[in-house]
Amino acid sequence: MASARVAQTPEDIAQVFLQDVYKMPGGEKLKECIQCGTCSGSCPTSHAMDYTPREIIAAFRAGMLDRVLRSNTVWMCASCYGCTVRCPAGIKLTDIMYELKRLGIRYRIHPKGVSVPMLSRVFVGLVDRYGRNPEGMLLAKFFAQTNPRGLFRLLPLAFRFFSHRRSQLRPSKIRGLAQLRKIGERAEQEEQS
Amino acid sequence: MIYSFYPGCALDASARHYRLSCENVCKALALHLQELEDWNCCGATAYMSVRELRSFAISARNLALAEACGPGTQLVVVCNGCYTVLKKANLYFREYEEVRSRISGALAAGGLEYHGRVKVRHLLDVLANDVGCREIQQQVRRPLQGLRVAPYYGCQIGRPEPSFDHPEYPQTLDALLKALGAEVVHYPLKAECCGGMLMTTSEEVCQGLVRRLLECAVQNGAQCIATLCPLCNVNLEAYQGKLNRRFGTDFVIPVLPFTQLVGLALGIEAKKLGLGMELVPAEKALPIRV
Numbered sequence A: 001m002a003s004a005r006v007a008q009t010p011e012d013i014a015q016v017f018l019q020d021v022y023k024m025p026g027g028e029k030l031k032e033c034i035q036c037g038t039c040s041g042s043c044p045t046s047h048a049m050d051y052t053p054r055e056i057i058a059a060f061r062a063g064m065l066d067r068v069l070r071s072n073t074v075w076m077c078a079s080c081y082g083c084t085v086r087c088p089a090g091i092k093l094t095d096i097m098y099e100l101k102r103l104g105i106r107y108r109i110h111p112k113g114v115s116v117p118m119l120s121r122v123f124v125g126l127v128d129r130y131g132r133n134p135e136g137m138l139l140a141k142f143f144a145q146t147n148p149r150g151l152f153r154l155l156p157l158a159f160r161f162f163s164h165r166r167s168q169l170r171p172s173k174i175r176g177l178a179q180l181r182k183i184g185e186r187a188e189q190e191e192q193s
Numbered sequence B: 001m002i003y004s005f006y007p008g009c010a011l012d013a014s015a016r017h018y019r020l021s022c023e024n025v026c027k028a029l030a031l032h033l034q035e036l037e038d039w040n041c042c043g044a045t046a047y048m049s050v051r052e053l054r055s056f057a058i059s060a061r062n063l064a065l066a067e068a069c070g071p072g073t074q075l076v077v078v079c080n081g082c083y084t085v086l087k088k089a090n091l092y093f094r095e096y097e098e099v100r101s102r103i104s105g106a107l108a109a110g111g112l113e114y115h116g117r118v119k120v121r122h123l124l125d126v127l128a129n130d131v132g133c134r135e136i137q138q139q140v141r142r143p144l145q146g147l148r149v150a151p152y153y154g155c156q157i158g159r160p161e162p163s164f165d166h167p168e169y170p171q172t173l174d175a176l177l178k179a180l181g182a183e184v185v186h187y188p189l190k191a192e193c194c195g196g197m198l199m200t201t202s203e204e205v206c207q208g209l210v211r212r213l214l215e216c217a218v219q220n221g222a223q224c225i226a227t228l229c230p231l232c233n234v235n236l237e238a239y240q241g242k243l244n245r246r247f248g249t250d251f252v253i254p255v256l257p258f259t260q261l262v263g264l265a266l267g268i269e270a271k272k273l274g275l276g277m278e279l280v281p282a283e284k285a286l287p288i289r290v
Helices: A010-023 A027-032 A038-042 A053-061 A065-069 A082-086 A093-106 A116-130 A135-146 A148-163 A177-192 B016-028 B044-048 B052-067 B080-095 B097-109 B123-139 B172-179 B203-219 B230-238 B240-247 B258-265
Strands: B003-006 B033-035 B074-077 B119-122 B148-151 B224-227 B255-257
Touching: A010 A027, A010 A065, A010 A093, A038 A053, A038 A082, A053 A065, A053 A093, A065 A093, A082 A093, A093 A116, A116 A135, A116 A177, A116 B044, A135 A148, A148 B230, A177 B052, A177 B097, B003 B052, B016 B033, B016 B123, B016 B255, B016 B258, B044 B052, B044 B080, B052 B074, B052 B080, B052 B097, B074 B080, B074 B123, B080 B097, B080 B119, B080 B230, B119 B123, B123 B172, B123 B258, B148 B172, B172 B258, B203 B230, B203 B240, B224 B230, B224 B258, B230 B240, B230 B255, B255 B258
Parallel strands: B003 B033, B003 B074, B074 B119, B148 B224, B224 B255
Antiparallel strands: none
């Protein structure tokens, strides 16, 4: 829940981060991190991260959160919640990853090659339009935006699903789309208030 | 009690065989599942990471629609992603005043109300604990004798909030598969992550995760892998060729939604279970012709 304030300096960003995390249910547990590293040891993708989950909290305490945001770290999180269920201090680290993703997107601080923000944007756009997520269209739009060559590489796979009667040619649209939009828009206003 | 079925988006596309087998298995077990009218996407991880409250709110629309079906409605889900997201939205709504009032405000804008009365369940939980493994065992017509299965739960089914099984070493699917007569192989990575959508955004990292999962299953003698989630299912089955080219491995292991195995053991015909729709053919491993 990034607040509406415009953050410029690393200090500002850290401030917004803290405010938002403390607003999260159970967010104040962040203070209780003992740097044991259980999160990093449990994370299936920490080997591919520039900073491990433990280091995120260390970096935040050292006033270097912006370095984390400029790295690939949070975009490697697959949302398995392994860190969250094991943390002895009860820190919801996956939720913190989400918050950092939101901050990164909001202030456009993320490495160039990171494509998760685009995936999220395309996903959100499709759900807003159909009320559901047409998988094939999601992938096609995503690759068209990020890596048009990937589209061609996707074709054999798309064909395999098609020939096994496992693709949806026309996305289905829900009837309550107007209602869904109203709900979404109101939530958005709430989020920013 | 009413079971309201929430199929989720994948069940109309890449997991159509999962839907077929869910529907026919429930029918055979006289479990009345009624599809939730006009359900919408739960938002999944992609939505939640960008717009949290909005993600809770669109999830809550499903919960509100389910609640309106009648008292005691349970929302039955067959995807780990939907399960986690809907359960999380439900829990935050129930337990945190501020989140609740915001979600309620958003729902009111769409003319809906929610009171937190719906329970979100995974179909595995319903089959194993409501119908019961013993009851299912008694209805087995075609035991899966000699079939060695790796039970893959995926990561999100028991996390982050307490659910019907252990977050790290779940047992429910093992028990169900044993009731079907199958041989359940030792599968220590059964609740490790398949990478989920990382297959799209960080393919190489994700391939490494999937490789470990497949290797572990094969080394422990599995002839097929049973899954509980359409995304796990796709990750494990669709990229085996790519993995083989990249790592020099030779994976050819069928990956099946667990309901296909349940249906098979119950004696339901292959076509009604969507058998034959898997990308890596299961025919050789299975006791019947597909």
